[in-house]
Amino acid sequence: MKKLLSLAIVALFSVSAMAQQVDLRKKISVSGSAETEVTPDIIYISISLKEYLKDGNSKKKVDITTLENELFSAVQKAGLEKENLTINNLSSYTTITEKKKNPDYLASKQYRLKVNDLNKWNAIIGAIDAKGVAYTNIDSYDYSKISSLKQELKIKALQAAKAKATYLVEAIGDKLGSALDIQEIENQVYPQAMYRASNVMMKAESADMAGAGAAEIDFKKIKLNYVMNVVFEIK
Incomplete structure (x- = not known):
């Protein structure tokens, strides 16, 4: 009997506590x-430059240094800081190895450019030798x-x-x-x-x-x- 009474009291307190918690x-x-x-107004663009044979002549190659100098010059003329252009990927080991194996190997470099105005981007890409541009692509923007x-x-x-x-x-x-x-x-x-x-991708092969x-x-x-x-x- 005492046990039943105790259980009843506990149950009563539990119900009371639950009632108090109801909002x-x-x-x-x-x-x-x-x-x-x-x-x-923040746009990151990847640019890939690649050497090519001038006028199809295997002895006249437009080297990567010439192409990247064009790119650097175009970036400066557009009024961008040099920090806006960085090397994104350079397979230097592969380039050196391949050039030793094959003097006619065409080297390539990839860059990442930060711009805040697409008109500047158009001016930059327009100043670069189109045949030396393997592709360009927009990486990200914000x-x-x-x-x-x-x-x-x-x-x-x-x-x-x-x-x-x-x-x-x-x-x-x-x-x-x-x-x-x-x-x-x-x-x-x-x-x-x-x-x-x-064409979304600009291809030099075209x-x-x-x-x-x-x-x-x-x-x-x-x-x-x-x-x-x-x-x-x-x-």
Whole structure:
């Protein structure tokens, strides 16, 4: 009997404790959003230069030094710092080994260029011997003020959520209380580069590339969207 009484008391206290944990506050759950679009202003482009035989003559080779000097000069004329151009990949051991085996071996070098204006890129690639360009490709891109922009959008989305909750609550004669829970949903889109030229990769092997000039490149904007889900107390 004592055991049954003890169990009943424990059960009573458990139910009481659970009742105390139940949140009986009136709440409203809303979402607010904010979005914007920005044009990338940090673009990394890979460039591959490769030696070639001039006019198909095996004795007249345009060497890699000549090609990279053209590239360095074009970068400087575009007003870019020399630090913007770095060697991305150089198989020096392979080059030396192959040249010993075959004097006609055509060496190549890969570079990485940082630009903030695609017009400068067009000027640079247009100043380089097209036959010496094996290919170019966009590695990555970003927006320089992305962090502050994200913060601004989150604040706007949160303010939009509060404004929505305020007029909904006031419509039923109540007042909005403090935020009880905040959750953010990020949705950002980094689009692919849009080339006006038909070929994305510029290939020196293509006979049409000689004297064709630089490919025009357009970027679609980066779209940033934030949704804030907020739970407010209703007073």
